[in-house]
Amino acid sequence: MRALVFTGPGKAEVWRVPEPEAAAGQVVIEVERVGICGTDVELFTGAMSYLRTGRSSYPLRPGHEWAGTVVAAGPGADPAWIGRRVTGDTMVACGQCRRCRGGRHHVCARMREIGIADGLPGALAERIAFPVAYLKPLPDDMDATAGAMVEPGGNALRAVEAAAVAPGERLLVLGTGTIGLLAAMFARARGAEVHLLGLHPEALIGDLGFDHGWTRDTLPALAWDGVIDATTGAGMPALALALVEPGRRIVHIGLSSTPSTIDTRDMVLKDVTAVGILGASAGLEGAVTAYAKKDVDPRPLVAATVTLEEISGVLAGRRPPRAGPGPKIHVDPRRDQDTRPRR
Template identity: 60%
Template sequence: MAVAHHDRRMRAFVLHAPGRATVEEVPAPVAVPGEVVVDVERVGVCGTDVEFFTGEMAYLHEGHAAYPLRLGHEWCGVVHAVGDGVDPAWLGRRVMGDTMLGDQTCRRCRRGHQHVCEHRQEVGIRGGRPGALAEQIAVPAWSLHALPGTVDAVLGALVEPGGGSLRAAQAAGVGPGDRALVLGPGTIGLLTALFLRADGVEVHLLGQTADSLAFAGSLGFDHVWSEATLPDLPFDAVVDASNAAYLPALALDRVEPGGRVVYIGLAGRPSLIDTRTVALKDVTAVGILSASPGLADAIDAFASGAVDPRPLVAATVGLDDVAAVLAGVRPPGAGPGPKIHVDPVTPRGAPPAPRTPGGHIAR
């Protein structure tokens, strides 16, 4: 882990306890061997960050994380410094980084599953690795992904949620002529729906609130439903991207025999499915934890324009506004999308980035 150099300081968002956070001057990171320091351009606020803010996050109760915490794992930026053993060609490059940092030596890591390494750190989440809600972040060089010029700061900070969503869409195993149902039109559900649509799938979305369903409709999804209106159609795949404990069972109930259910959402309490139904319907059930194996493909999809998730970003705020966002306060002037972004160098009280007619952030 990068060791701080106490002569240089930077601003960072520090969470000290549930509901108690400050923006502080902290020692800036230095690039230790094998690592880089990145000037952070943009950071996404995620449901995981909210769980740390409320104190509900399971890692707090399992010993994988402890206050004080430095949050922020959906980020992009420009490489500022490189440590010994790192290719100097990284300097000045725009990058994003993998959240999951396996130890690189255990059996899982050697078999290509570093994102489920038992001893992994998770940037801004697990194992004391400081996150990106700061002016700079230090990460291992091997975790970097270069961003092409067509992937701007907004898209760059959407690559991390995009990677997991792309994996969910791929795990659904559907294509042209198939029909898929996505449960939960939040950031992950909508990203998954966008990737499925790009593959020619007929996509249906199930949500709870009129606003979330209207926003999904504004993205061009014609089949948006509440539980009361969901039609009795054959769904070749169902993706649960919700946090509702009862919806995994609904996913299994609504999928066609021989189809696939994908579980990427996490509820706050145990969710139950009947494995007899899995067997009797000959269904494949897949769990998705991490974006890691999907990051490169997500970058390609964003760079080519095959998927444009920028309308999901409702506003871009500064570090001083993060605590309010985590407490559930919508920034003034925010659009209808589910995602809030943070620009770590935006001063306190700056207005949210202006929106273009297409719903994109104009910054």
């Protein structure tokens, strides 16, 4: 079968690799759609910290935002999964340690990340093998585009829940990328007054029905009951702390390439709670539910769907021809470069 492989910094190739086989407790999934995110870009460019610590290495098979259909079940896996449409948790843990038993499997010391860390090939391929313990079923009427947005949606939902902003209160989201926009959509669905700060906030937020988009220069002096930092700017965590109301919360879900610093004296004297968000695990089911109920529709964020052969250009920063304004690019691994479906 065909699969995308990162062979070194700035190098991506489509390889013919062996078909996956379902081991004990696993299923095989035909992949219908995969999202490209900032982590994939960092793995492609070589900027990802895991490449320096040895957690990841080349050659690497990426892809962790995905949706597909189960086509085979291995020993110990319920054959009723066959034919089900699914997505899955990126964080695959040991299941036995203190953290796993305490509901924190996403920070298990032996946790593996599909398509990111060594050991679990990613979903940018025609098919993948995946453990049933980490599958998440999708409604039959949820299309592949929405299904592949469950993973980023789970991250965004966790950030909104961590911000603890009640209906009618005011939330400021720093960043208008995929996670920032999804966080804004989930917060709006829960009744918050949502404001977004970005470099060019007018590019998409009006189409999404948001009335409050600002830049650093135009941001009004309002009371912010919660602030989510979904940017990669090293100075943004300090800005979030400066803006948030005393006694409230700032949530950090973006990562900068250089260290971010804040003055903890300001945090203490404002009695602010800071929360870091890693992974979508605890938010996956909530994201599926919100999409199924149409409370949140993530599909307008997807600008284009490309083939495996076209990904290198996307990862290098080139937008596909005729791409829409959204920040997310999807891949259909079933298609050749001429876009005809493969059989």
